[in-house]
Amino acid sequence: MILRGVDWRVVLGGAALGATVLLLCLALPVEGLPLTYVRLALIALVGATAFVLDEPAAAVVDAVPVPRRRRTAVRLIATLVPLGVWTAAVLGLAVRHPQTPVRGLLVEGAGALAVVLAGAAVLRWTGLREPGEVTATFTGATLLAFLLFDPPPHSVPVFPVHDGWATSTLLWAGLGLTALIVVAVASGDVERPAAEALRRIHIPRRRTSPAPNGVSS
């Protein structure tokens, strides 16, 4: 039921855009590994993942209130779509270009997807029911800035090209693990679900005094 609440148009649309760019990377007649294009596709997949935690109608999707942590756990299934696209593309690249750093790219992709999920989870925790647009904008812009400018320190490259794959993999693994912890923490309900549900129930009170027109309700 909860998975029905996911905006599949956006998740599948973003994943399709990423998949298209990745297919072009596989088809392009270039000598080396087209890493810039591959990372551009990752940004599209990150954008798709940002919308997984959007829940505009969280209260009415299920008849019985479901704790936020459980809703998040079920919604994480949707992230398998962009993650699957990324994994398949990296494996495809490894077949086409044997020098592809498979482990580095897989960890990089998983780490980036985890980071965007963490951003969305934190924004949702602050009360924003649809954090997807804001998270996608800021994470996408930040990743694009790193991709185009390659800012220092170059000892720990965010998007390595020739050297620094080992440190970059460590960086993304650390970021990914931290992000998953953040997702878990930020997915807790702010108040106890039972108390919150009780507070929201409106019980009409029986009037004891007669109404002005003399008819008691």
Place this chain on the structure above:
Amino acid sequence: MSAGLLERPAAPAQTLALRSLAALEARRYARSPLFLIGVSLLVWTTTVATGDLAKNAATADPGDLDLLPAFCLGLLGVFVGHQLTRSLDGADEALGATPSDRVRRTAALCLACLVPGVVALVWVGWMSAALAMWRIPLSASISSGARAAMLLSGAVCAVGGPLFGVLVARWTRFPGSALVAVVVLAGWTLLSTVSLAQPPSRSGTFLHLSAPFTAWVSMDSPRSAAWVAGGSPGWYLAYLVLLCGLAASAALFPGSTGPRRTRVLRVLGSLAVVAVVCLVLAVLPDPARIPL
């Protein structure tokens, strides 16, 4: 140009309304967090890049720094233009009864996109002053006019990005369309660089210059000498200005009706034809690459 597309009767009152709306939108644009982040990023990257110019004179040219305003104000501006346009959608019902219709509000938004353009022009002025002040060695392969056109291309991109954001917000309804637009723009630009890896040719130059942003200085490998790509930076600048006009006109199209729609269509067609002519003129010069 946007003002010219509006209805002709009672022009002074409508122009006044458009001016006040544009001023309001310009203030909203200038206060947008992403625009302020972009300006800060532009200041920081310019400081770093200006310091590196003297050191990297053999492999880079100041004309190639147009990437800075193009990214910091243009590409980030896609999000700003998109967000400002979408934020007005909720008020459609309330504003429907007022004299400010949808087309005029879009025109005001398009005029507000000149805010990053003004910042980018200040940046061009600063770059010119810095080059003169610190006597940074400049390559003789690029004429001063061509270098000015390259730098001004960055300023035009700073306006074009937000205009594209407004256009996308007016034509699409799905969430995340701004990021899709940014990925498409970046992808188009990156795809155009594929031609730089091939031997020089007119078709390669056409592919290179058809993108909404281009890098002029490149090299075959990190250890080889740098060269300047073929083509005319001046005509490419004109092509970019026309792309901006196309984006603004296309953004005005969805809400327009009757004779206004016909006029917008006519402007769109004329701009498209002139843009193609400018692109052809930009590609016409010798495609041979000149060592920097």
